[in-house]
Amino acid sequence: MTTPLLEVRSLARVYEMNRGLFAKGTGVRAVDDVSLRLERGDTLGIVGESGSGKSTTGRVVLGLEPPSAGDVLFEGRPMAAHGSPEWRRSRMRMQMIYQDPLGALDRRLPVAAQVREPLDIHRIGNAAERDERVGELLQAVGLSASVTQRYPHELSGGQRQRVVLARALITRPDILVCDEPVSALDVSIQAQVVNLLSDLQAELGIAMLFISHDLRVVRQVSRRIAVMYLGRIVEEGDADDLFARPEHPYTRALVSAAPSPGRRIADREMLQGEPPNPAQRPSGCSFHPRCPVAIARCRSDLPALVDLGGNRLVACHLASAGGIVPPSMVPASAAKSQPAMEASAP
Numbered sequence: 491m492t493t494p495l496l497e498v499r500s501l502a503r504v505y506e507m508n509r510g511l512f513a514k515g516t517g518v519r520a521v522d523d524v525s526l527r528l529e530r531g532d533t534l535g536i537v538g539e540s541g542s543g544k545s546t547t548g549r550v551v552l553g554l555e556p557p558s559a560g561d562v563l564f565e566g567r568p569m570a571a572h573g574s575p576e577w578r579r580s581r582m583r584m585q586m587i588y589q590d591p592l593g594a595l596d597r598r599l600p601v602a603a604q605v606r607e608p609l610d611i612h613r614i615g616n617a618a619e620r621d622e623r624v625g626e627l628l629q630a631v632g633l634s635a636s637v638t639q640r641y642p643h644e645l646s647g648g649q650r651q652r653v654v655l656a657r658a659l660i661t662r663p664d665i666l667v668c669d670e671p672v673s674a675l676d677v678s679i680q681a682q683v684v685n686l687l688s689d690l691q692a693e694l695g696i697a698m699l700f701i702s703h704d705l706r707v708v709r710q711v712s713r714r715i716a717v718m719y720l721g722r723i724v725e726e727g728d729a730d731d732l733f734a735r736p737e738h739p740y741t742r743a744l745v746s747a748a749p750s751p752g753r754r755i756a757d758r759e760m761l762q763g764e765p766p767n768p769a770q771r772p773s774g775c776s777f778h779p780r781c782p783v784a785i786a787r788c789r790s791d792l793p794a795l796v797d798l799g800g801n802r803l804v805a806c807h808l809a810s811a812g813g814i815v816p817p818s819m820v821p822a823s824a825a826k827s828q829p830a831m832e833a834s835a836p
């Protein structure tokens with residue numbers, strides 16, 4: 491097996507809680523035993539609800555937060571310590587696009603200076619080469635020359651995210667980590683920015699880690715998708731296959747909830763309840779309080795992420811035993827014992 495561009499092995503990120511409701515020494519496992527591979531030029535989507543650990547995974551991958559356990563390997567080598575010269579060199583090749591473009595930009599700098607700044611910081615090229623590269627990038631992201639001397643507050647949300655994208659691409663990175671890059675934009679603009687990201691990623695051969703709560707958007711840009719729930723990966727597979735044949739009940743609910751032509755609202759499998767508090771993780775399978783097909787074992791045994799073949803990994807006792815039973819076919823006795831009912835109580 492070749493060395494992937496990025497590899498994450500058994501990653502964990504635990505936040506120690508010493509105040510308020512939490513006793514000293516209580517640990518919240520925001521990310522728990524996450525392993526991922528990203529090949530050069532490939533796209534991996536990470537999807538999950540708020541609190542699933544997807545954004546924390548992205549920050550740890552970039553070295554913006556230290557892992558509590560596990561490894562992040564870039565081209566087969568461990569990520570250097572945050573702030574070290576080696577880490578800075580790696581970071582130049584791994585760029586991030588955040589949800590809020592206004593927050594990511596310096597309000598005091600005009601567009602051209604913002605996009606050029608990484609080249610100035612890393613002393614890449616001479617002044618003329620830097621200006622030429624800025625012009626090329628602004629054109630590539632669909633911004634006209636008329637915006638180069640404008641300030642972020644003078645631009646629309648879509649234009650700002652294009653500036654952020656140009657700035658991220660200016661150092662010719664190998665990896666883009668996109669954390670909810672379109673969720674702050676108007677729906678009408680979202681599709682334009684997603685298409686632009688997708689086109690540039692394919693054209694420039696950049697690997698992309700695309701993080702979003704929106705499965706439809708993730709599917710549009712990802713060859714492969716990892717689904718996270720309460721800090722763990724519960725399912726991973728090729729995007730189209732996962733969408734057509736979700737195995738884990740949580741993935742099924744996400745796919746079912748995503749608008750799709752021809753699917754009636756009444757036919758959707760709606761997810762019940764809210765994600766549990768990460769500081770009070772349910773025993774066994776942490777999805778069991780919301781799972782419509784949970785069995786007694788789910789309350790006590792944590793399911794391992796099992797390779798089901800066909801490039802599909804699933805963490806579910808029922809799926810790994812041969813398939814999920816549709817909720818309508820769950821025997822009444824099993825349905826009664828489902829702890830999902832308990833969870834809906836306050």
Ligand code: SF4
Nearest residue numbers: 775778781788806807
């Ligand atoms: Fe549902 Fe049990 Fe599978 Fe968890 S392990 S998803 S609770 S059936």
